[in-house]
Amino acid sequence: MPVGGLVPQVTDDAAQLVVRNARIHTGDARRPQAEALAVRDGVITVVGDDRDVAPHIGAATRVVDALGRRMVPGLNDAHLHVIRGGLNYVLELRWDGVPTLREGLAMLREQAARTPKGQWVRVVGGWSAEQFAERRLPTVAELNAAAPDTPVFVLHLYQSAVLNRAAIKAVGYGRDTPEPKGGQIVRGRDGEPTGMLLAAPSALVLYSTLAKAPTLQGEDRKTSTRHFLRELNRFGLTSAIDAAGGFQNFPDNYGTVVELAKAGQLSLRIAYHLFPQTPGQEIDDLARWIDMARPEDGDEWLRLNGAGENLTWAAADFENFSQPRPELTSDYEVDFEKAVRLLMENGWGFRLHATYDETIRRDLAVFEKLASEGLFPAGNRWLFDHAETVSPDSLDRIAALGGAVSVQNRLSFQGEAFARRYGAGVAAGSPPVRAMLDRGLTVAAGTDATRVSTYNPWVALHWLVSGRTVGDLVLRPPANRVDRHTALALFTRAGAALTGEEQVKGTLRPGSYADLAVLSDDYFTVPEPEIPHIESVLTVTGGRVVYAAAEYQGLDEELPPVSPDWSPVAHFGGYQAAARTGRPGVRQAESLGEAVAESEQHTRWRVRRGLAPQDTAPAFDPCFVL
Numbered sequence: 001m002p003v004g005g006l007v008p009q010v011t012d013d014a015a016q017l018v019v020r021n022a023r024i025h026t027g028d029a030r031r032p033q034a035e036a037l038a039v040r041d042g043v044i045t046v047v048g049d050d051r052d053v054a055p056h057i058g059a060a061t062r063v064v065d066a067l068g069r070r071m072v073p074g075l076n077d078a079h080l081h082v083i084r085g086g087l088n089y090v091l092e093l094r095w096d097g098v099p100t101l102r103e104g105l106a107m108l109r110e111q112a113a114r115t116p117k118g119q120w121v122r123v124v125g126g127w128s129a130e131q132f133a134e135r136r137l138p139t140v141a142e143l144n145a146a147a148p149d150t151p152v153f154v155l156h157l158y159q160s161a162v163l164n165r166a167a168i169k170a171v172g173y174g175r176d177t178p179e180p181k182g183g184q185i186v187r188g189r190d191g192e193p194t195g196m197l198l199a200a201p202s203a204l205v206l207y208s209t210l211a212k213a214p215t216l217q218g219e220d221r222k223t224s225t226r227h228f229l230r231e232l233n234r235f236g237l238t239s240a241i242d243a244a245g246g247f248q249n250f251p252d253n254y255g256t257v258v259e260l261a262k263a264g265q266l267s268l269r270i271a272y273h274l275f276p277q278t279p280g281q282e283i284d285d286l287a288r289w290i291d292m293a294r295p296e297d298g299d300e301w302l303r304l305n306g307a308g309e310n311l312t313w314a315a316a317d318f319e320n321f322s323q324p325r326p327e328l329t330s331d332y333e334v335d336f337e338k339a340v341r342l343l344m345e346n347g348w349g350f351r352l353h354a355t356y357d358e359t360i361r362r363d364l365a366v367f368e369k370l371a372s373e374g375l376f377p378a379g380n381r382w383l384f385d386h387a388e389t390v391s392p393d394s395l396d397r398i399a400a401l402g403g404a405v406s407v408q409n410r411l412s413f414q415g416e417a418f419a420r421r422y423g424a425g426v427a428a429g430s431p432p433v434r435a436m437l438d439r440g441l442t443v444a445a446g447t448d449a450t451r452v453s454t455y456n457p458w459v460a461l462h463w464l465v466s467g468r469t470v471g472d473l474v475l476r477p478p479a480n481r482v483d484r485h486t487a488l489a490l491f492t493r494a495g496a497a498l499t500g501e502e503q504v505k506g507t508l509r510p511g512s513y514a515d516l517a518v519l520s521d522d523y524f525t526v527p528e529p530e531i532p533h534i535e536s537v538l539t540v541t542g543g544r545v546v547y548a549a550a551e552y553q554g555l556d557e558e559l560p561p562v563s564p565d566w567s568p569v570a571h572f573g574g575y576q577a578a579a580r581t582g583r584p585g586v587r588q589a590e591s592l593g594e595a596v597a598e599s600e601q602h603t604r605w606r607v608r609r610g611l612a613p614q615d616t617a618p619a620f621d622p623c624f625v626l
Contacts (some may be wrong), residue, residue, distance in 0.1 A: 006054050006063060014624040015040045016060025018542055019413065020050055022066035023516060027073050027492055027507040029343065039514040047509055059088040064538065067551065070522040072488060073508050074238025074541060075457050076495030076516030078406045079309075079351075079385055079446030080272060082232070082240045083257055084248045085455070087216060088124070093568040094125035096454040097576040101134045104145055107572060108138075108154075112147035116140055120167065120213045121568070124452035126575070128157060128413040130471030136555045138162055142197035153210060157452050158413055161206045168193050180205040182318075184607075201323035204246075207451075211247055222265075223563050228283045229268045229575040230559060233458050233547035236536035239505060240268055241406075241446070241498060243309045243351065244275030250289065261302040267517070267557070269545035271305040273351060273497040279313040283338050286311070290346045296500065300542070302514065305499050306350035309385050311339040312354045315352075317359045319386065319410060319502035321418040325356050337366045341375060349381035351406065351498075357391045360384060364397045364415030377402050383442075383498060388418070388430040395432070395439055404442035404498060407431050407490075409460040413453050415469035427475045433464065434480045445487070456575050459522075461487050462531040466478030484524055502529040516541040520550070570595035 006020070015038035024034040026047060038056045046053050056065060067318060080347070087293065093111050104123075111121050143152045143164035151167035163171070168420070175191040183205025186196040197205050216224055232240070237361035244277045251258075260266050266372075266524050274289050275361050276282035296470070297304045305338040310316050314332035343350055354360045363384075382403040390398075390412065411418055411430060419427040429435075436443045445464060449455035459470065464487040466474030493506035518538040521530060538555070539547035548555040562570040 002003070004197065006050060007059055007481050008059045008061065009055060009235040011056065011058050011102055011541075013045075013054070013056065014560040015045060015061050015277065015287065017514070018053050018054065018057055018063045019060055019066055019516070019518070019538075019540075020063065021068060022071040023068065023522070024071045024508060025073075025488070025524070026509060027489065028509040031391065031509070034508070037508060037516075039540070039543040039571055042509055042514055042544075044508060053243045062561050063557075064552070066518050068087075068526065069537065071110060071508070072236065072517055072519065072523065073492045073506055074517055075236045075491045076241070076444075077237055077446045077449075077455070077457055077491070078444035078495040078498055078504065079243045079408050079448050080240040080449070080455065081224075081234075081245050081248075081450055082228070082242050082268070083246055085273060086228040087221055087253065087256060087451040089228035089231070089450075089574070090220075090224040090564070090567040090569045091120075091213075091216065092122055092124050092450075093572065094576065095128055096456065096574070097124050097125065097131075097578060099131070099578065100128075101132040101136065101138060104132070105138060105142055105231070107568075108143070108152065108371065109146040111151065111568050111571070112150040114571070115150050116120050116566060118149075118214065119566070120153055120170070120192050121147060121289060122152075122210065122213060123154040124210065125155060125451040126450065128470055130413075130416050130469060130473070133472070135471070140164065143195070151213075152451055153213065155206055155210065156431045156452065157320065157417075158203045158206075159199055159322045159414075159417070161209060163193075163195045163197065163209075165195065168195055171209055180208070183190075185279075185509060198321065199318070199320045201318045201320040201326050203318065203320060218562050220259060223560050225256050225260060225561055226265060226267070227569060228561055228574075229266065229284075230547060230556075232455060233267050234575075235458060235543070236519065236534075237457060237515070238515035238539065239545075240353070241268055241305060241495060242272040243446075243448075244273045245309070246277070248275060248276055248475060250274050254541075257302060257455065261299075266301050267541055267544070269301050269330055269365050269505075269513075269541065271303050271501075273305055273308045275308060275310050276312070277438070282310075282312045283335065286339055286342055287346075288341070292420075295348055296383060296482050300501075300504075303499070305430065306349035306351065306381065307339075307343055309353040309539075311343075311350060311352065314337050315359070315363065316348035317353075317355045318353045319388075319414075320423055321414050324421075325358065330477050333362060333366055336363070337369070340366060341370060344370060344375045344378045345379060346381060347378075351385050353382050353386060354384050354389055355386045357387075357389045357394055357538045358389050360387060360398075364394060365400055368397070371401060381498065381500065383444075384412070386431070386448075389422075389426065392432075395435060395441065399441055403434050403442065404489060405431075406444045406446055406498065407436075407449035407451055408446050409463040410448055411475060412459065412469045413461040413471055415475045416471060428477050429476075429480055433476075433482060437482070442494055442497050443490055444498050445490035446495070454575065456532065457491055458534045459532045461491060462528070464490065465531065466528055478540055488523065514540055535577070555591065565621040 020036040182202030276285040496506035
């Protein structure tokens with residue numbers, strides 16, 4: 001782009017990319033603001049203004065005018081199931097951001113009509129009934145009406161799944177199917193499954209049922225993953241820490257990202273963890289992996305970061321807040337200690353899933369025992385994930401042992417259920433983000449997408465700043481919220497610290513990776529309710545333009561078409577951004593009113609049939625709780 005005053009020079013160190021006329025938030029205390037930066041060989045070389053970058057503009061330099069927009073360091077999701085999500089992305093119908101159940105069912109009906117025989121329609125994560133105007137789940141009858149012949153699986157948080165008649169038949173559930181451990185197949189009077197599955201409290205029945213659906217193979221896996229990474233780039237993400245998870249086997253399910261990394265086709269930097277999959281075999285799996293690889297093996301695009309988020313299955317609690325806190329076995333520490341000892345002796349760090357303080361206290365006792373022997377943390381990075389109900393005493397113990405914490409906005413999707421079970425007082429401090437930061441702990445933020453929360457990081461940033469759920473319920477008071485600058489640091493610098501890359505990632509300064517996002521709206525000044533609607537118009541990872549929209553459309557790398565061509569993503573895309581213009585406010589209000597009226601009719605129908613009490617519980621409002 002020819003720009004007045006910036007004349008190409010004959011220079012040996014010309015930049016490949018210059019972005020100018022931006023309001024740059026660098027994240028670097030030494031120079032917090034700038035207007036331009038230059039990039040060479042994937043690294044930032046200059047941060048300043050036009051005069052600073054002008055000498056580095058050569059004949060082949062791409063100069064991009066940011067048009068006065070806000071630029072921030074590329075976002076880093078510190079807990080994202082990106083590898084598993086990529087393998088399935090193009091098969092999933094996303095209800096992320098959809099405002100009404102009526103609209104979601106219309107999407108489902110349309111997708112069922114184009115889905116070929118033998119394939120499923122699946123809605124897997126990124127939404128909550130509380131985001132809908134109707135404030136409810138779809139019914140089995142509604143799924144049967146929308147898709148009488150095509151299997152439909154709709155997952156709702158860690159709590160339940162709704163299947164239509166065709167899906168029940170496809171998975172083979174019947175009168176004689178035994179009840180799964182920790183779950184329930186809801187049955188009618190005749191003993192046949194109704195189509196509702198409940199986590200009670202384990203979500204294993206939900207995930208094992210989903211695992212029966214057809215999967216992608218070969219090149220389609222690569223194409224799906226590349227489109228998922230592009231979707232993450234759409235929101236300014238340039239890095240993620242993959243937290244592994246159930247049904248993600250190593251090395252098999254990691255092969256796709258490895259192949260993409262070898263081909264230079266990753267558009268997101270991934271640091272991954274390894275999660276033992278088979279109960280009773282965890283120590284053997286960890287020992288085998290220790291012989292195969294070491295943390296930080298790889299490069300700046302794909303690297304091993306350690307074990308977790310489970311080390312042993314018996315030590316894992318569940319996060320289904322519609323059910324009571326699970327009681328873990330009284331002796332899980334025996335194998336858990338063996339796993340931690342093995343990792344520490346071999347230089348492996350780890351991350352650990354722990355929702356409740358009761359679990360965290362027991363885990364800390366194991367760590368303190370090993371610390372008394374000089375084996376913990378032995379210079380290794382370690383952290384707790386989630387920690388919704390962690391206590392002040394446990395935070396002090398985490399700090400004393402050199403640990404960190406990764407928090408996710410799971411309560412922006414499950415906050416209403418959490419508050420109903422534990423009360424407004426506990427919800428106000430869950431998780432205690434402010435108390436974590438006050439102790440000097442490294443606190444990184446993520447989404448825990450894709451099976452519960454959405455992968456849109458701006459929804460999580462809004463939760464950190466506002467304390468509100470997607471249903472607009474205020475859970476956390478101002479004393480347990482953070483300002484916008486702090487929230488952004490949790491999504492940039494803090495994530496880099498968890499992978500030992502804080503010197504080259506998370507800030508925009510000379511010597512750092514050229515990972516940045518030019519935003520559609522100024523995060524620091526946009527009204528608080530608009531934060532979830534922010535997207536990137538230009539995302540750069542390692543100096544490569546990996547996403548481009550608005551005036552920059554076409555500057556990013558071309559991707560192969562979505563495959564298969566009947567994919568929900570091919571037609572609807574991913575995250576359903578709310579309409580910002582073009583829909584009159586009156587019509588929008590009418591649509592929401594229609595949806596609410598339909599919900600009220602549904603409630604009356606349930607009351608008449610004895611499926612709901614006559615007097616419903618009052619709305620939860622912490623302002624009226626003494």
